[in-house]
Amino acid sequence: MNKKSLMAMWNDMKLVVLMLTDYIREDYINIPTNTVAAIAVMLIYIISPIDFIPDFILGLGFIDDFIVIKIVLMFVKKDLEQYELWRNKQKKRSYKCLKSF
Numbered sequence: 001m002n003k004k005s006l007m008a009m010w011n012d013m014k015l016v017v018l019m020l021t022d023y024i025r026e027d028y029i030n031i032p033t034n035t036v037a038a039i040a041v042m043l044i045y046i047i048s049p050i051d052f053i054p055d056f057i058l059g060l061g062f063i064d065d066f067i068v069i070k071i072v073l074m075f076v077k078k079d080l081e082q083y084e085l086w087r088n089k090q091k092k093r094s095y096k097c098l099k100s101f
Contacts, residue, residue: 009066012073012080019083028086035079042072 016039022028023036045051045068052064073080 009069009073013069015080015084016073016076018087019080022083022087028083030082030086031079035076038072038075042068 019028019031020036020039023031046065051061053060
């Protein structure tokens with residue numbers, strides 16, 4: 001993986017966290033159940049000490065984590081894009097409200 005794709009993955013992961021936060025707060029509920037399930041499985045896999053390739057094997061241990069992240073991010077890409085559009089609209093609304101004061 002090159003630096004650009006790692007940065008894109010990092011940005012998508014930050015967006016996933018924001019989306020789940022808004023989902024839990026019930027601010028954004030337009031997420032299909034299969035997307036929530038895929039993200040939950042991904043997070044459990046990343047956090048779990050049980051992996052296909054153990055994390056203590058330096059250099060190789062995180063490859064399976066990256067693969068799982070990449071697959072899930074590809075699966076939920078459209079939902080992340082929709083969330084990002086919604087989030088940007090929310091930011092604009094907040095800015096307009098603040099600007100009117």
